[in-house]
Each structure stands twice: as structure tokens, then as C-alpha cells.
Amino acid sequence: DTGVSQDPRHKITKRGQNVTFRCDPISEHNRLYWYRQTLGQGPEFLTYFQNEAQLEKSRLLSDRFSAERPKGSFSTLEIQRTEQGDSAMYLCASSLDTGGGYTFGSGTRLTVV
């Protein structure tokens, strides 16, 4: 297992288009988190899953955002009708629910033009 994988690394899309990102966590990790990071800021929590259940969503996650984690394995984050303000790095992290470190992926950088 080589860690948390995110795909794609970069995405450029036109305003109004839909985009979907994928995250493959460390296989034995049952928790998966999504964060968003804009330039010069620390990552902001968006949502997290315990196995396949989505247990918390931030107020940052508008109705245009949806996340899934079918079968408690990989996760997808979809943004509908993208806006320029959605331009950011989207980070995925995974962990065990017993504590310890969180492993982050390299992120997907979204640019909305």
C-alpha cells in the first residue's frame, strides 16, 4: 500500500461544468476525510466518513457538493455547476478510528476558468 491516492492531480474546468474527484485511502483505514485548501490558507474540513457512512458535513459544503464512499473503500467528491470560488486544492486523508496519525494524499488542484 503506497498511501492515499488522489485522482486527478490537476483539473481545469469551465465555470458551470461538473467535476468529480476520487480518493483511494489506505486500505485498512476506516475513516476518510475531505479538506479544501485555498492559497495561503490552512486546509478546511469539508466532510468525513466512517466506513461508508457520511457522519459530518461542514457548512462550507454547499448543496452543489456531494461526497460518497460506497462499500467503505474509495471516495468521490463531486462539485456541480462549478464556480470560480471553487478553485482550490482538494485534499483527502484517511485514518483509523482508534487514533494515531492521518495520512493525506497529494491533493487535486481544481482551477475553474
Next chain:
Amino acid sequence: DAKTTQPPSMDCAEGRAANLPCNHSTISGNEYVYWYRQIHSQGPQYIIHGLKNNETNEMASLIITEDRKSSTLILPHATLRDTAVYYCIVRVGNTGKLIFGQGTTLQVKP
């Protein structure tokens, strides 16, 4: 959710110890302190975490004050590759979500 306060930037000479402070005065009893660092365009990298005891691993040491309102990350022998943004983070107990602050940009100079 507890917040953290860090100085925006610090310099350190190569080979010297880097001491990065963090205030988390509103931390709750079951909230852990985590430290991560981020090098440009990469995901955050785990360094160390603790609850109330001091911790040490191969990367760094974490010193937490007795009242848990502040902590210090110590990189014992900083190298140029340690130049990064360092985040002091509080982990919210039940959810495990990490609340990031603005971080400290550490510049290690030759």
C-alpha cells in the same frame, strides 16, 4: 472547536534546533494536539501528536505545557529540507476532524 495560534513565520539556521510555538488555550480535555508540515504543492505530512505527555519520534519532539494551553514542536537539527509550513492542529475528539490554523512558515537558512 478549539483554535490554534502560531507565529506566521520563523527562521532557523541549518543544523540548529527549530522551536515552533503554538497556543491552544481553548483546548478540551479529550482533544489531541497534532503537528503536520506541508511543502509547496504537496499534501500535509504527519510529524507527531500528543495529549498531555511530551512525545518524541524520529522526526521531532513535542512539548506540551502542564495546563495544555500551549505546545512547542522541536526539530533537533534543522536541515534545508525542513523548510515548510508547519501546522499545529487540534483534533476534535469524537469526529477526529483536524482544525488547521494558518501555520508557521519555517525557513531554514544555510
